[in-house]
Amino acid sequence: MTEREFFGPGEAISWALRRDLRLALRSRGELGVALLFFLIVVSLFPLSVNPDPKLLRTIAPGIAWVSALLATLLALGRLFNNDYADGTLEQMLLSPLPLPGIVGGKVLAHWISTGLPLVLVSPLVAVQFGLGGGELGVLMVSLLLGTPILSMLGAIGAALTLGLRAAPVLLALLVLPLYVPVLIFGAGAVEAHASGLGAGGHLSLLAAGTLLAGLATPWATCTALRIAYE
């Protein structure tokens, strides 16, 4: 790709996606850690609250969502840090591939390697907390629709704190307040379903949030990355 001057965003997305997924596959241990963290945090709640099955069933969606938030946060460091440390990120900023496309691909890869596995292990949470089949279905759909927002918003925070000494703590402080709406609609969807109201409204809002974040956040992340390199 030496002679061309123009590259479409699609090319950038697919290039970054394939590269980051390959890297993620080669460090499977790291992926497992976030997933294990999710399961451990989820398992701590019954121990700290009360093993009463009725109580557990009502708090299960909230616990699954809070744990998903924390697991995503834990994995956010991986998004840019390694590429920043070895200089790859700087080359990405200089490359003719459009940066929003690269960022979009990286975030997508991050979601596939951390968000999607959370969706896939959520049936375990349902078993632990005695959730019914319908509730589990809604929980899985809400996680599927909501976790991409977590990755996209988190990317802005990760880019803003790039290379800072206090980055991990700071990242939590910056990103967690922004996650509040996702948490409310995600956990709310399961509750609404359980109470017979139907989860459609919540899930539609989550889907709208994903689309909106997909449109807006790559540009904010790119700005943040360029600021880090000025």
Added chain:
Amino acid sequence: MNFYHYAAPATFYPLAGKLWPWFAAIAALLGLIGLYIGFVVAPTDAQQGEVYRVIFIHVPAAWMSMFIYLVMAGYCALGLAFKTRLSAMMASALAPTGAMFTFVALWTGALWGKPTWGTWWAWDARMTSELILLFLYLGFIALQSAIEDPRRADRAGAVLALVGVVNIPIIYFSVKWWNTLHQGASVSLTAAPKMAETMLWGMLIMALAAWAYAIAMSLLRVRAIIIERERQTEWLVEALEAER
């Protein structure tokens, strides 16, 4: 008069020095009048008794907490778009005052809630979004203080404040649909206020006092930031000599 003239730290520094004592004096004067009206003149509320008097501090603080965030985000947008150093400094100067008002709004709200609702804290929409607003302020301050290079700190803070300002309405409505206990707004621009006229006057005067206080404090703070950032420049050394 050309306002752009004051967009440079060198011209704004002396202007801020001249203006801030006036705003501080206005804040003190209006604060005294407002508190006098609020605690002496205004009648006792028929339902809530004397407890309601906390609104003379609570409501202006809550207004200012949201308004300052908007002003701050506005300065951040200016700073990002035009790379004007002073706008970023103003944003950093406003943040602690905004955080202070947010904290005061929460604190006085809790003091009012205990005798009235019987609880210090409830997970009501406005209270929860005010709490999250406090976290957004603290995140902004923490991010800026964690970055050593002031230009990167300015611009990174600006991106964060703008992301926050887009999120505030989303957060507000998400929490609102989730749970609501807070009483409806007593004062709005479209409907006639549902309170006695003296109470309204006391509150409006207190709001103006809070406004003047915020201006005075941010001008004072922006002067400190200018001194910190421009300490090598000749004009500042001369200006500091002249002030001595």
